[in-house]
Amino acid sequence: VTVRVVCYARIRELVGADAIERTLPVGATVGDCFDDLTREVAGLAELGASTRFVRGTAFVDRATELHDGDELGLLPPFGGG
Amino acid sequence: VFDLVDRPFDMATLVAAVGDLGSGALVTFVGYVRERSDDGRPVTGLHYEAHRELALVELRAVGDDARARFAISRIAIVHRIGELALGEIAVGIAVTAPHRAAAFDACEFAINELKARVPIWKQERYVDGGVRWRENA
Numbered sequence: 001v002t003v004r005v006v007c008y009a010r011i012r013e014l015v016g017a018d019a020i021e022r023t024l025p026v027g028a029t030v031g032d033c034f035d036d037l038t039r040e041v042a043g044l045a046e047l048g049a050s051t052r053f054v055r056g057t058a059f060v061d062r063a064t065e066l067h068d069g070d071e072l073g074l075l076p077p078f079g080g081g
Numbered sequence: 082v083f084d085l086v087d088r089p090f091d092m093a094t095l096v097a098a099v100g101d102l103g104s105g106a107l108v109t110f111v112g113y114v115r116e117r118s119d120d121g122r123p124v125t126g127l128h129y130e131a132h133r134e135l136a137l138v139e140l141r142a143v144g145d146d147a148r149a150r151f152a153i154s155r156i157a158i159v160h161r162i163g164e165l166a167l168g169e170i171a172v173g174i175a176v177t178a179p180h181r182a183a184a185f186d187a188c189e190f191a192i193n194e195l196k197a198r199v200p201i202w203k204q205e206r207y208v209d210g211g212v213r214w215r216e217n218a
Contacts, residue, residue, distance in 0.1 A: 058138075080172065081217065
């Protein structure tokens with residue numbers, strides 16, 4: 001499955017891009033996608049416990065299975081208000 | 082009114098939006114840009130960004146939750162994004178209720194929920210040229 005990973009705020013700076021494409025094995029989950037990325041992006045693993053994920057306009061968790069064409073947003077801890 | 086805006090806004094808009102003749106209390110909260118960070122560094126301004134679609138969904142959900150928990154009439158929440166100068170409003174909340182206690186409680190609930198669950202990020206910009214992402218506890 002090929003997904004578009006969209007990066008926000010601190011994570012965008014770590015990744016060095018607004019969005020990247022990732023191809024993963026069929027059945028891959030949100031957590032698999034994130035963990036895969038942490039092996040290539042220095043500093044991302046440290047944010048793992050506090051990163052939240054969005055697909056479309058809904059939060060999803062690490063166990064959510066990804067589908068071809070999904071757009072997965074990586075959300076670092078919030079700072080609104 | 083639940084919105085993210087990229088220009089300065091004024092609380093009169095929110096106050097007008099929650100106007101209700103069944104209410105006798107109106108409470109507002111305004112968060113605005115302070116000249117120093119929590120650790121005392123002089124600030125020139127703030128940069129806010131958001132996941133717009135999800136943030137709008139979550140802002141409405143905060144409003145729905147506030148109405149479900151407290152005896153309020155109407156609630157409006159507006160958050161600014163983009164570049165903010167010192168003193169500019171970052172977030173505004175307005176709540177009307179028949180009586181004041183519910184309006185105060187709902188207003189505090191709404192800002193706490195917003196900080197915890199709405200995907201908005203803040204970067205402080207310092208007088209010395211540095212920048213830092215600031216996360217809610």
